[in-house]
Amino acid sequence: MIPDPVVDATGAPEDGPARPMPRPVSFRVTTPAPVDGSTRARSGVMSTPHGDVETPMFMPVGTNATVKALDPDDLHEVGASIILSNTYHLALRPGHERIERLGGLHRFMDWDGAILTDSGGFQVVSLGAMRTIDEDGATFRSHLDGSLQRFTPEHAIRVQEALGSDIAVCFDQPVPPHASSRAEVIDATERTHRWAERCIRAHQRPDQALFGIIQGGLEADLRAVSTTTLAAMPFDGLCIGGLAGDETPAQRRAALDVVVPLLADDPRPRYLMGLGSPMDLMDAVDAGVDLFDSVLPARVARNGALWVPGGRLNLRNARFLDDPRPVQEGCRCRACRSFSRAYLAHLFRADELLAYRLATCHNLTFTLDFMAGIRAHIRAGTFPRLVRDERARRAAFGIAAMDPDDRDTQVVTGAA
């Protein structure tokens, strides 16, 4: 049994390295998980230099210093209070030093809400065929021009400090759940731990928080070791990495059920990296997660799939060409306020740019309103019923199915 780390309000162990106080990002749980154990869901507020973030919260992804197809006004309108951007992509183009010269990422993209930057660790996986990893770091072949790019924990921190995000994230080595042997998971996880320590030592910017990343794959003992190891370090928050991949919902839940109890008394936010489908989000909130990000709602929107209560509409389908109704009755988003399904269907067929903006507005509004609904239910004490009772869930969101082993929430009832 690994002893509980001694933490102060920032999570720093007593014998850990000195960290500037007060921390730039603080987290306050306003509605703790109920003592009866009916759910581990909790609600709180994460304060950042660029505003408060209510949790549980979903962060839209803006890899290239833009949430694709949206401008900052759109982002505010859909309800975003924090977005995610990307270290690797911005370092390659336009270059973090350029962004720094131009006043930092917030000013560069004119976003006055909070920003969390991913470290480039995910690109260790996604650019897998174009990189090699050694103990010191990772060497990438640039996807833009083929040039060699060297990423180390120190460099990833330097880039994020230049970008000036509110929250920086450690450079890690995720492992693809099903493509890896136990030995590979151990190797990557232990390296991630060593890189985490290097990130802490490298990180200096006092107005920027730093989150560590828990790895450990799908095996409970490795997840547990990674959790307690990372929790013992003076991070401002803890990411849970290596999930939202090709694991089953049950496997993901099992991993979370290892991680979260080990952090039960930890005052820091828990952030599950990469999760984005509504049912997945609800289950992870139930498991005790506070923060999420994903490309999913924005990407599927650009590809014509609009999320509605009960499933999704593929607006490229012929049956919408004469459908005068809004995508979702009663939705407050830009698309639903003014336009019909028929119009959106036309825009997609004509490859009109407005299609991407309207569809993205809708799916992000849907996702963020869904999270707001979850927060309200947590605060009202009705969340456990929501998770377990399909009828309550349908009343709250109109969402029908939530079988933990069934990822298929795609039953379309919206066309009825």
Add this chain to the structure above:
RNA sequence: GGGUAGGUUGAGCAGGUGGUGAGCUCUGCUGACUGUAGAUCAGCUGUCUACGACUGUGGGGGUUCGAUUCCCUCCCUGCCCA
């Protein structure tokens, strides 16, 4: 009217100078997408009694064992000249 180039499965094409034309792109139909190399990718897109078979190269006729290919004739389209 003369000349010339053509007519191939929704559209646009490739191919084939006597020995089994179902290939490509687009359109269309459907599905997928989870810390964004993604406004992307995948499957289907003549018919049927469907691991196979049939039909299909503008229409009609001819030569031939066999015609997209050779011959006759008609129709249609583009361009050039009158």
